[in-house]
Amino acid sequence: MHATNRDISESDLEEFQKEYGKSKIERVVARAVQKNGIAATSEDYEAQKNLVRVFSLELETGKASNQKNSGRCWLFATLNTMRQQYAVKYKVKDFELSENYNSFYDRLEKANHFYESVITTASLPFSNRTVKNLFDFPDDDGGQWANSAALVEKYGVVPKAAMPETFNSEKTSEVSEVLARKLRKDGVSLRKLIAEGKTDKMLETTKKGFLAEIYRILVYAFGEPPVNFDFEYRNDDKQYFNDRNITPKEFFEKYFEWDFADYVCLSNAPDHKLNELYELPSQGYIHTGLQVTFANTMIDSLKTATIAQLKDGEAVWFGSDVGKDSNRKLGVLSAKLYKKSELFDIDLNLSKSDRLRTGDGTVSHAMAIVGVDIVEGTPIKWKVENSWGDKYGEKGYFIMSDDWFEQHVYEVIVKKQYLNENDGKILSKQAIKMDPWDSLA
Structure with a gap:
């Protein structure tokens, strides 16, 4: 049953004010946030220490492109x-x-x-x-x-x-x-x-x-x-x-020796049922061309297929939520980069599934993976070619931690030959039609 008093009362405000004033450190933190902003105050210097821009596997690439003030990242x-x-x-x-x-x-x-x-x-x-x-x-x-x-x-x-x-x-x-x-x-x-x-x-x-x-x-x-x-x-x-x-x-x-039919979109969208094939008809605007489909699977499948394609000398298109846990100027993508929960002493964590279903997480940007650092068989960090010109990151190239890949990468485009047996079977399933406002749209 909903409470009778649905508005914030004066006594509520008094209680909030009283609770806030208990700790002197809160006022110190407040001054830091007010002066520098949330991101800068919560940024963790320690998170950048292991993100050295050296990769055990790295493709030869050229000058970064620049989409400027447009939303054409997917095409770039x-x-x-x-x-x-x-x-x-x-x-x-x-x-x-x-x-x-x-x-x-x-x-x-x-x-x-x-x-x-x-x-x-x-x-x-x-x-x-x-x-x-x-x-x-x-x-x-x-x-x-x-x-x-x-x-x-x-x-x-x-x-x-x-x-x-x-x-x-x-x-x-x-x-x-x-x-x-x-x-x-x-x-x-x-x-x-x-x-x-x-x-x-x-x-x-x-x-x-x-x-x-x-x-x-x-x-x-x-x-x-x-x-x-x-x-x-x-x-x-x-x-x-x-x-x-x-x-x-x-x-x-x-x-170009390129056959788009050889490729598939592997997605990791845990708000959808895994091991299913999904289709987004509302965005397949060329009726005779490839339609927008997603083979939804575990995040490790995305990583494994990406590494296999990189080893064969080919970059990998991927879709992610680039605005989360990222420093645009430095070109750093790390799930540990900001400690906002610690800053406010409030648990602000949402699961990947809950971020998608609530709109907190979106596929906001597409880039290309052009390198990876593998230590004892495990990927540690990834090299990313962005399309924001050479003023950001290292001449336009970003570094992505493996935990950021897990949390904020939602899809990769890889050749079907790199799929494991389970993911290959997804492609033969009847596609589930998604609404135009789906979280992957």
């Missing part, structure tokens, strides 16, 4: 793993693919998916949770690994020089605002046409007209994607090469 991480293969094979250390090129088609495909979803759900009221979610997030620059895979397979890739960044690709807030308003307005119009009983042909014509306008907005913001281009480069041995009038799909097929 994918293209960074791909460019690592290219750089080794063709001896071009600091080669970079154009994220702007694939971002253009990402936003166009999301717009089409939005229109199709509006048509599918037109009979449902705006108060329906699925419809509300659809109009709340009509088109942004976030995404999943499977989205980047589908984009590359459909549209290919180009070098950064063939479609360089623009103001809007590096700072996406303005174009995202315009796209969101445009799509919501178009969505209302499509629902109205369906309510009036218009034909499927008219709906299709209307949708294509809307998409043509979206295309124009994207060209203004990002530039027009090249249909073909000339590829010129000089490798690290100073040898000159050129490939004239090549298309983006030809470029991908010629220069």
Whole structure:
């Protein structure tokens, strides 16, 4: 039974004030927190002592890329793993693919998916949770690994020089605002046409007209994607090469030995049942491409498969909650970095499962694992290639403790050949459909 008095009373406040004033040390701590902030005051110097940036297994990598003020980490991480293969094979250390090129088609495909979803759900009221979610997030620059895979397979890739960044690709807030308003307005119009009983042909014509306008907005913001281009480069041995009038799909097929169907997303989301396959239909916006699926398993499976792929010379895409227990400037990810529970003398710990189910934990950022330090068969720390430029960490590279991997890494993209027998069996299961607002979304 709920207490009768539901508000904070004056006597409650007096009790709180009296309780706080008992210890002088609390006032000392309060002054430190007020002056320096919670993170700085709770940071544990001891946690950094063993995070030496030396790794027993380390891939050869180039200059860190920079997504700047955009949410394209998922795409940067994918293209960074791909460019690592290219750089080794063709001896071009600091080669970079154009994220702007694939971002253009990402936003166009999301717009089409939005229109199709509006048509599918037109009979449902705006108060329906699925419809509300659809109009709340009509088109942004976030995404999943499977989205980047589908984009590359459909549209290919180009070098950064063939479609360089623009103001809007590096700072996406303005174009995202315009796209969101445009799509919501178009969505209302499509629902109205369906309510009036218009034909499927008219709906299709209307949708294509809307998409043509979206295309124009994207060209203004990002530039027009090249249909073909000339590829010129000089490798690290100073040898000159050129490939004239090549298309983006030809470029991908010629220069990359890459089959996205060989890969799988292993997830460790303990708020979901383990040893099950999950699918997120709401984010699979290219219907003929790879869909967003997760083979949910134990965290040790993610580590083992990651190490196996690194040993074969290939970087690993991973999704994590980068804002937790991290120092952005130093480039340190450690579950022991901050002692906030000790600072406030309050237990602030939540299990990984509870963090996901309550929204405290999210898959907020994607990066690439490019190294690991293994001591007596056990991983101790990991080397991470981020996409925040070279001003953070060690020239853009972060160090991740193994306990941070356990607590805050939720998914890795690895080749199926590295899965153990149990995890391989998950792939043959019927996928469980997840809602658009699922914790892994």
